[in-house]
Amino acid sequence: MQGAIEVILRTFTAFILLWLFVMVLGKQTIAHRSYHLYIASITMGTIAGNLAFNVKVKFLYFIIAIILMGTIVFMLNWVTVQKPHIGKWIAGEPxxxxxxxxxxxxxxxxxxxxxxxxxxxxxxxxxxxxxxxxxxxxxxxxxxxxxxxxxxQNATKQDLNLLSPTRNIPVEMIYNGEILYANLTENGYDEEWIMTELKRRKLDVNDISYAVIGTKGNLYIELFRMQLK
Known part of the structure; x- marks a missing residue:
């Protein structure tokens, strides 16, 4: 009977820890948006499963493993967001x-x-x-x-003779205050062009959270929230 009670307690604990893991790290963990999140989801599920039924291993060891894995994933997420040139090696790229x-x-x-x-x-x-x-x-x-x-495409542009001569894929130019030089060169742009566009708008690279060239060739810029306020 005592063994059954221990399994019940372990199962509830495993569920709560997994729930906290998803809540803290966000819904992208469920969607497996990147390599490290996919690996983390499998690993955390395995740890939680063993926590529930493997009574031969100390309860504390599983708690340490879950906290450690959660910390690692949290740090990798932070690097992915703050350092996109490094993050692509962690999360992968399209x-x-x-x-x-x-x-x-x-x-x-x-x-x-x-x-x-x-x-x-x-x-x-x-x-x-x-x-x-x-x-x-x-x-x-x-x-x-x-x-x-x-x-x-599911539209009436062809019937109305409104087809545009060209259509481009959106190109990210700036992310988190940093110019994405690889995207510039690969798509026929250069630093001088982007700096001229920013100067015309009286902006600096450090002011910009996100900048992208849209499908129509227009430059869309999003400032950091503090500056928007």
Missing amino acids: ATLIQNGQILKQSMEQMGYSLQSLKQALRAKDIFNIEEVECAILETNGSLSILKKEKY
Whole structure:
């Protein structure tokens, strides 16, 4: 009887600790938005399962393991947000599989993503013809984001002859007060251009929380909240 009571107490404790883990680290833990969160979810589930039923291991050891794992994930999340150039190695980064309507075979090989897997993911998006796709990006959580060619989009632009000559993918320029130089060079921009745009708006790089070039070529800027106040 005493053993059954211990299992019940351990089970309740495991549930509460997992609940706190998700509450503290956010809903992105459930969605497995990155590599480290996916690993953490599996590890925490294993620890909690053992805490509930493995009475041979001391209760305190499981508590220490859960607190340690939670601390590690919290620190990795902080680095991912504050230092995006380092965070991409922790959380991973999206991979472009189709660009300008062309399949990027080298990118697919690097990701270990087969053509059959690509077709299956497209069918899940109600796309049965790869020819309809302008751009496809494999996100860090394994989902596939799709941008259709304009003539295949669910709109009346084609019928109204309102097709724009070009359409670009949004390009992040500044994040958390730091210029993303790799994005600048890869998309035909340079530091001089972004600094000129900021000067015209009487802004400094340190003022900006997030800046991105939209699909229409416009520059969208979001300031830090304190400065907005």
